[in-house]
Amino acid sequence: MRRRLGATRGVKTVVIVDYGLGNLASVASAVAHLGHEPMVTAEPDAVARAERVILPGVGAFGDGMARLRQRGLIAALERVAIERGRPLLGICLGGQLLATESEEFGHHEGLGWLPARVVRLTPNDPTMRVPHVGWNEVRQVAPCPLFEGIADGALFYHMHGYRLEAAEDSIVVGETDYGGGFPSVVRRCNLYATQFHPEKSQRAGLALLANFLERA
């Protein structure tokens, strides 16, 4: 009933996938702040039926995949994002999980929906600290609906020790430089991933999330 009422007002229900990792509360707060209805759930059916999905997450890659598997969420995500083609935004680890594989704490297979792998962040200047923590510029290297109204070079909050390495340049739409550039916004069709945390990046981050909710 709530959902129908929401739908008549043009408010979209946004499913935030709860797989036991990551700061779901902040993502939900940001979505609510933008006037949409966040639904935080671990229920595979609710995920499969969603109109829009956010896959957040901080933590280790192997643990993340194991949790998705244990909760029966892999098939649900495949249903909503691949079969139904609904927009999906992976944030930080959530975005990395869309890649084919990761070398974090051993070798792990990912969802395999983005032609990319996850490798350790190794700045070319050995004095640069890892993890990469803080506000850094995101260079918009290709057009993307997520960038609408956001200045090229806007600052976003990064917090990670691993990064995506794209096998196809065409999926990279945003790059961050930290002792060498790495993909920080990736898009393939309806699938989006950010390495940084838009929900922690104040105005620019909220604008990016709003773009995902309204333009993706």
Added chain:
Amino acid sequence: MLRRRVITVLAFHDGVLTRTKAFEPDTRYTHNLVDLWSIDEIVALDVTRPGSGERGNFLAVVRALAARCFVPLAAGGGVRSMSDAETLLGAGADKVVVNTAALDRPSFIGELARAYGAQAVVVAIDARRAGEGYEVCAAFASRPTGWYPEAWAARAQAEGAGEILITSVERDGSLAGYDLELCRRVADAVSVPVLIAGGAGNWQHFVEGITKGGADAVCTANVYHFTEASIQSAKAHLARAGIAVRA
């Protein structure tokens, strides 16, 4: 370029915002404390002594901050178990700050890092001057541990810490400036980001924390309790000194 962070530390006693001097709480409050759009990050610490307040009051504060401030939030104070950490992260914190429990059992750091990722684990180190060097203290700086801060920081990193928050006990609340030598020793001993706290009284202290102390982020709490100065003016000062900050 990665920006140097200006971090606001908020200390809470039983859910009430508090300033501290040499680690003793002194409850007051101030205007200009939270300059919402200029803050880079918030560290919220529960400084309630065991038995003198309700844990729930601090959790309510963490929840409220997480719901309203769209910046990273680290929370700690009294984190002794995985379930303490889970409670804070569940309330909306992005990182947990651990101190005494890690000194008592260093493997706790690794357990947290494996569960939440190293980037979510901040190891706070409180140190006092001792002879030619420094000594780490635990339990609200009441218990000497025998650790050199630089050695403990390196061990904490090896266990899985994602960031180190180094605080000088003597400088806490003094407004006399950070202990730069202490920070430099720690910054040289680790490759993870180092946050300096304790003693900032003016904006030049921020500059020194970065240029001389080697800190990646400068933390301050008490300065906002005494001055009308804002984070924006602090950042303008840092920018004039040639340090990359977020406007």
